[in-house]
Amino acid sequence: MNSLLAQEVPLSWYLLLSALLFALGVVGFLIKRNLITVFMSIELMLNAVNLSFVTFAHQWHAVKGQIFVFFVMMVAAAEAAVGLAIIIAVFRARATLAVDRIDLMKL
Amino acid sequence: MHLILFIVFAGFCLAGAINLLLQSHPISSSLSLIVVMTSLAVLYLLLGAEFLAAAQVIVYAGAIMVLFTFVVMLLNAGREERTMGSGVARVVGFPAVVAGLAAVATVILQAQGLGTATLKDGITSTEELSTVLFTKLLLPFEVTSVLILIAILGAVALARHGDGERTAGK
Numbered sequence: 001m002n003s004l005l006a007q008e009v010p011l012s013w014y015l016l017l018s019a020l021l022f023a024l025g026v027v028g029f030l031i032k033r034n035l036i037t038v039f040m041s042i043e044l045m046l047n048a049v050n051l052s053f054v055t056f057a058h059q060w061h062a063v064k065g066q067i068f069v070f071f072v073m074m075v076a077a078a079e080a081a082v083g084l085a086i087i088i089a090v091f092r093a094r095a096t097l098a099v100d101r102i103d104l105m106k107l
Numbered sequence: 108m109h110l111i112l113f114i115v116f117a118g119f120c121l122a123g124a125i126n127l128l129l130q131s132h133p134i135s136s137s138l139s140l141i142v143v144m145t146s147l148a149v150l151y152l153l154l155g156a157e158f159l160a161a162a163q164v165i166v167y168a169g170a171i172m173v174l175f176t177f178v179v180m181l182l183n184a185g186r187e188e189r190t191m192g193s194g195v196a197r198v199v200g201f202p203a204v205v206a207g208l209a210a211v212a213t214v215i216l217q218a219q220g221l222g223t224a225t226l227k228d229g230i231t232s233t234e235e236l237s238t239v240l241f242t243k244l245l246l247p248f249e250v251t252s253v254l255i256l257i258a259i260l261g262a263v264a265l266a267r268h269g270d271g272e273r274t275a276g277k
């Protein structure tokens with residue numbers, strides 16, 4: 001049991017996972033053609049950065065790093081509420097969610 | 108134990124993120140994003156962030172993703188159309204992403220002094236977190252509540268906009 005508890009995971013693995021998730025988020029942002037899925041890719045990138053924050057907070061025993069993640073979560077919640085309201089408004093005006101057809105701000 | 112949990116949930120994370128890209132239906136993408144977020148909560152717990160693990164499940168997987176899923180269902184978003192309008196993204200974007208990822212990975216792998224994480228490290232208690240949050244960082248916390256209030260007002264105003272125009276037109 002003690003040997004199981006003592007197993008170590010290098011923190012660089014967490015950072016690598018975070019970088020991979022961020023890259024996948026960027027790729028999703030580039031290749032996805034649906035407005036909602038593009039928005040989800042942004043959320044994925046935010047989550048990847050949060051993982052980096054928590055990892056560094058663990059490395060330096062800094063509580064403030066974790067509090068910053070808390071703030072990022074709050075901003076993400078606000079962003080999701082406003083963003084989805086905008087998506088609903090765009091869908092009402094255009095009746096489509098394909099980003100290629102929503103390339104003008106004007107109607 | 109830590110190693111096994113890390114490998115399993117990091118695998119879930121990556122699988123969910125890749126599945127998000129591969130699925131063409133938005134509802135499948137949003138469900139795989141929920142998998143990513145819940146696995147990230149376990150990883151936060153492994154790093155000793157007890158409060159954040161709970162907040163990740165409640166706020167991200169619970170509130171934000173339910174909002175996403177609701178909107179996908181409300182708008183009855185169908186399959187994604189495969190348009191080839193992203194030629195620039197294909198030519199410039201992917202090499203840039205791969206180059207950026209390679210650069211970051213090189214920096215991370217060569218970094219000296221990065222420690223390791225074990226289950227013995229203990230957890231940052233919610234008490235410790237809230238002491239700092241409500242003493243040193245009280246002002247940012249209160250400002251965030253104003254931000255949330257503005258976001259609620261903005262969301263309501265945007266979502267009601269169509270109705271207002273229709274009644275004004277009549």
